[in-house]
Amino acid sequence: MxxxxxxxxxxxxxxxxxxxxxxxxxxxxxxxxxxxxxxxxxxxxxxxxxxxxxxxxxxxxxxxxxxxxxxxxxxxxxxxxxxxxxxxxxxxxxxxxxxxxxxxxxxxxxxxxxxxxxxxSETLDVLKNEDPSPFGSSSAFLESNLIFSVDKNGQEICSVISDGETVGVMMGWERNIMQRTVDLLCSNHPSHTTGLRILNIGFGLGIIDDMFQNLNPPPIQHTIIEAHKDVLTQMRNKGWYDKPGVKILEGRWQDLTDAALYGYDGGWDVVYIDTFAEGYEGKANKGETNWSQTLNSLTELKNYFDILPNLLNGPEARFSFFNGLGATNSTIYDVYTQIAELHLQEAGLSVQWSDVDLDAELGSDKDRWGDTRKYFNQRFYRLPIATMDQI
Ligand SMILES: C[S@@+](CC[C@H](N)C(=O)[O-])C[C@H]1O[C@@H](n2cnc3c(N)ncnc32)[C@H](O)[C@@H]1O
Known part of the structure; x- marks a missing residue:
């Protein structure tokens, strides 16, 4: 035909x-x-x-x-x-x-x-990530220069520019999501009163790490994995390398040895991951430019889910990730949320979802984006908290 x-x-x-x-x-x-x-x-x-x-x-x-x-x-x-x-x-x-x-x-x-x-299969071309820009390729992102700025509304932004387009790697409006995540990960955790062991992957603007540090008492062990040179420079300038109990592991989480990731004393009470340009595994949605890239992006976070049973120190330990894949369309966001749940189940974890009503908390999103690409336009952010199933 x-x-x-x-x-x-x-x-x-x-x-x-x-x-x-x-x-x-x-x-x-x-x-x-x-x-x-x-x-x-x-x-x-x-x-x-x-x-x-x-x-x-x-x-x-x-x-x-x-x-x-x-x-x-x-x-x-x-x-x-x-x-x-x-x-x-x-x-x-x-x-x-x-x-x-x-x-x-x-x-x-x-x-x-x-x-x-x-x-x-290595041969399914349709599933290959073909976007070589810093928005879609982790290696291009890590080689790019980042811009740290404050917009006209006082919002802090870490962004990356490619071909005249700007994408926020992390933006201040996500603070509400980070705060709710910290509350759900930490506030009634059984070890909260003695100090938690926390692993965070992806420093960005340091919003969630500041929140972890402000816990009372602060974490007894707080490890941060960060791969971008410009973010590491910011961390150094802001004194993160000198904070008591804080350990910074430089590099991609994928390239660290198991021993470094697993920490000491058998694992972590709290684990969070929020990266960029990696797909479903982090904030691929921000860089995501086409459907095959979205499909491809399923692999990284799934890889991360699979090592969680080794990172978490028991059934009380909690895990969360930035859930933003496909978040420019409500059905696609819903589909990827369901898939994340299925993948977590495969890895032996159960997940509970809480909704963060962004419109109610932030008002109209008109001024949130400025000239940057809109990467999240759902009213509700679906916040995951996962724990290991009891065997
Ligand atoms: C969205 S930001 C994290 C924002 C952070 N949650 C906050 O509250 O400010 C993503 C961070 O992950 C880092 N990153 C990207 N890929 C990474 C990887 N494979 N391993 C470790 N860090 C990575 C980026 O350099 C960036 O600093």
């Missing part, structure tokens, strides 16, 4: 769904004839699955998913803000909880399977 025929069949399928959604036999015939389910209309980017969500037909949604309709196509609008809605977002906008879950769960299954395949 040539591309004109495919386009013709694809648009016929979408038209039929809108005009005659109960005509399932006709829709099945079009699919059998090869109507491409990935086809999206030129003007509004509507796919067959979007159309099925607009007409709120659960039978059609099932039929399209069974026939391989991609769950993650997004609808690009021509508006200046150009935001993408997946079909599941349309279902959600109609309060179609059942339809939303159907597509969301198909997304979880697909992504989970793709990740499993990618970890077994």
């Amino acid at each position: 040539n591309s004109d025929d495919a386009t013709e069949l694809g648009s016929q399928l979408i038209e039929t769904i809108f005009q005659d959604p109960s005509n399932i036999p006709q829709i099945q015939t079009l699919i059998k004839e090869g109507a491409p389910l990935w086809y999206q209309t030129d003007d509004e980017g509507v796919s067959a699955l979007h159309a099925a969500c607009y007409v709120e037909s659960i039978d059609l949604i099932k039929l399209l998913l069974e026939n391989g309709a991609p769950w993650n196509l997004s609808l690009e609008t021509d508006s200046i803000d150009s935001f993408g809605n997946t079909a599941a977002d349309i279902a959600l906008s109609f309060n179609d909880e059942e339809n939303y879950r159907l597509i969301r769960d198909a997304g979880v299954r697909t992504e989970f399977l793709l990740h499993a395949l990618s970890s077994q």
Whole structure:
């Protein structure tokens, strides 16, 4: 079939769904004839699955998913803000909880399977990370120069620039997320009163490390792993190398020996990870520029999850990570949150999620971003706290 025929069949399928959604036999015939389910209309980017969500037909949604309709196509609008809605977002906008879950769960299954395949095969080109910029490549990021600044609203920012675009590596508005994370990791931990052993990966602006240091009593052991030369210089200038109980390990966490990571006395009470340009493992979402990169990014954090049972010192120990993958679209954010939970389960950890209502706590996000790329536009940040399952 040539591309004109495919386009013709694809648009016929979408038209039929809108005009005659109960005509399932006709829709099945079009699919059998090869109507491409990935086809999206030129003007509004509507796919067959979007159309099925607009007409709120659960039978059609099932039929399209069974026939391989991609769950993650997004609808690009021509508006200046150009935001993408997946079909599941349309279902959600109609309060179609059942339809939303159907597509969301198909997304979880697909992504989970793709990740499993990618970890077994070196040859799946679609899963390779092809963005060589500091936003998408850890090595390019670590070689780049960082800018530490304060914006017109007094917000502290650590950013990186590539090809004229600026991405925040860490931004002051995340302080609320960091504070809630510290509260949930530390406040009622059984060892809190005697001092915790804490491992943090990724210093950034030092927001969470300041919070750990301000615990009462402060941590008895506080190790920070940081890989970027400019961040290490800031840490030195701010006296972090001289703080009692603080140990700084320079380099990527992936390159440290197990002994360095595991600390002493058999592990940590609290472990947190928040890196950059690594994918699902950290803040890949910030650098993330395409879907294959997002898929690729599943691997790093999963690798980290797998070593957690060796890092945590028992069932009371707690782990959290910055949960930002896919956070520019609510369905994709939901899918990756579910996948993180499944991967943590595989590693032997159970996770509890708490929602941080960013709109309520921060107000409109209009001024949050300035000229930087928006990497998180969900109302709720889904905060994970994981503990090891009792054997
Ligand atoms: C988002 S910032 C961390 C922000 C921090 N949570 C805070 O509260 O300010 C990410 C940090 O991780 C560091 N980083 C990136 N990749 C790393 C890796 N593989 N190992 C260790 N640090 C890494 C970056 O240099 C950066 O300082």
